[in-house]
Every structure is written in C-alpha cells, then in structure tokens.
Amino acid sequence: MIEFFYDLIYPIQWVVAWIMVRFHDLFTAVGFDPAGGAAWSLSIVGLVVVIRILLIPLFVKQIKAMRGMQVIQPEMRKIQQKYKGKNDPASRQAMQQEMMALYRESGTNPMASCLPILLQSPIFLALFHTLNGIGQGKSVGPLNAELVEQADAATIFGAQLSDVFMRSWGSGDWNAIILTAVMIVLMSASQFVTQKQLMAKNTSSATMDSNPFAQQQKLMLYILPIIFAVSGVNFPIGVLLYWLTTNVWSMGQQFFVIRRMPNPGSLAEKELQERKARRAARRGIVLTKDADTEATSPEHTTPAPARRQRQQPKRGGSREQRRPGGSPRSSQGPNR
DSSP: OOOHHHHTHHHHHHHHHHHHHHHHHHHHHHOOOOOOOHHHHHHHHHHHHHHHHHHHHHHHHHHHHHHHHHHHHHHHHHHHHHTTTTOSSHHHHHHHHHHHHHHHHHOOOTTTTGGHHHHHHHHHHHHHHHHHHHHOOOOOOTTHHHHHHHHHHHHTTEEEEOOOOOHHHHHHHHHHHHHHHHHHHHHHHHHHHHHHHHHHHHSOOHHHHHOHHHHHHHHHHHHHHHHHHHHHOOOOOOOOHHHHHHHHHHHHHHHHHHHHOOOOSSHHHHHHHHHHHHHHTTEEEEEEEEEESSEEEEGOOOOOOOOOOOOOOOOOOOTTTTTSSSOOSSSSSOOO
C-alpha cells in the first residue's frame, strides 16, 4: 500500500529532485563544493523558495477567506443565538445547514486556511522519500547515482543530510543527535509562534468565541507543535531543514501581512491605526476615527476671508419728504 502511494507521488518526487539538482548546479557554478553540505542545504532552501512563491496566490486566497469570516461574524452570531439551547439533532442539523448557506452566499471557505498545508503535504512526502532514499543509494530522475553519492556524503555541522535522530541515537552519532534535536525544537517553536501570532494579533475576540473553526485553530495551536516534535525524530536532516525553512518563511510572510493588511476588529488593526495616527501627527494631520480619511488640523487650515456686510445706502429725509412731489403733507387741514 505504501509503495503504491509513493508510485502516485512519483511525478512530484521527480519535480522535487529536478529543482534540487538545478539549484545544486547553480551553487556549484558560483564556487560551492558539489559534494559539500552547503551546496545541498542551500538547494533545499531554494526548493522552499520556489514552492512558497508558487503558493502565493493560494496564500492571498487564504487571507481573503479569513477576512470574509470576519465580515459574516454578525450573521453567524444571529444563527447561533437562534438555536441557542436547542441540542436536538434536528436543530443542530438546521443550524449547520444555515451556516453552510451563509458560507456559500458570502463566498467564504472556512477551510481555506488549511489549503497551503494540504498542498504542501505531497511535496513534503516526496522530499521525505527522496532524502530518505539518498541514504539507501536510490536515485530519482535527474538525481542520478553520482549526485546521490555526493548528497549522501554531504555534511552540515558534522552530520549528514540523510541522518535521522532515531538512527543516530542508536549509533551514538552525537553530531547528528544534537543537530536534529535543535532543528526539531526550532521547527516546533516556529510553528507555535506562527499560529500564536495569527490568533493573538489577527483574530478578533468575537470571532474566537463564536467561530467553531477558530476554536479548532486554537486547539491546533498546541497539537501541531507536538505532532512535529514527535514525528520529527524520524525525519532526515534534509527534511527538517525544509520544514524549518518553510516555517520561517510562513512566519515572516504572515508578519508582513498582519502588519500591513490586518483583519477587521483585530488587535493588529488597532495597532495599524495607532501607527497611522502617530505618523499623521508628525505631519500635522488628524485622522478620523471611523475611517482612514485624513482631515487637516486647525493649525494647518487656512482661514477663509471674512465676509463683509454690505452697507445699504443711506437715504436722506423723512418718509414724508420722500413722497412723490417732494413736498411734505401739511399737518394742518385746508382753509375753510
């Protein structure tokens, strides 16, 4: 069954091997030792860069999905309040159906945040099978027997890229034991920091309280690092390097997005507004509270010229003198 699965991912494994070989050729051309650990380690880092660049459109889709989840939170809370206290199967099913209808109408996919990891999984397994095969002398496509021998002999900090913690523990290879242990810790810690950063900075408290998928993310915050730590003892150093580089990339990419384009209602959005206000204050500009619209402060507002009251021309004489004929009416009556 396992061999059948590896046969299915062989095309991906061939592409992974091709990318690594091309990067290895590049680093060899600029002067690195073709059999050295630096050239092969940088080839793995180059593979990460290529994969993550290809996944950028999916990452953008993930950001839009998360923003969409923030927008529909009021409607989700209404649905939850509607079925609050109703635990019978029919009510629970009706609530799920209304939520799914809301997701369809808003074009939001709550599982979009898992897509990058899911799409990387075949690549990760292909790389694992490739690097695991290097220790067994197995070639893959462009990674021929000569390159496999070079990669197998390549060392980094005194340990081979194909070394595994459990095998090294049995043989007493302390260079490999220490290096793999450090990389496993860094890999798990970077995964935890990345997920913690997302939940603490870019998720509103209302979303965390009402969204069941957010509750699952909160649970995964502690489960994923443990999974990486437990499974990492069976990963070759090359695979640990790939996953550690991926986590560092994710952490930096997420930090940039959260800082520049935070989700509505999150702590990161509040911090962004505060930074904008401080920068605007240094330029003498006041920002409105409800939007990013800028309005000039009174100190920088040019006062409008005062409007003069038009003076009405004065008319001489009394009302009687202004009557037609110009002669005033006599106060006495006519002579009799």
